[in-house]
Amino acid sequence: MVSCPKCDGEAHRSHTRGLLEQFAKIASTYRAYRCLDCGWRGLLGAEKTPSKTTTRRKLTIIIALIITTALVFALMGLIDYTIDSAKNPRKKQKSAQSN
């Protein structure tokens, strides 16, 4: 059982709401709690040490982030290349002059 940081009453696990709490649930040991006495609601760190599954989840998120970043950079490079070839049609002109 967890005690409320506001009134030191009984805080129970609450359903996760929103992206921040969802992310906190996946990426950290923090969980949403609600106080039965004063109605306080917020994130509190879990008493347990992170399990192997939590570590694996973290690793999966990190790998997903790296892949996403790499994809974004690859897309940016592709867009740059497309813009460059649209702005500088020199290659076409040169080939036209030689012919």
Ligand SMILES: [Zn+2]
């Ligand atoms: Zn409370």
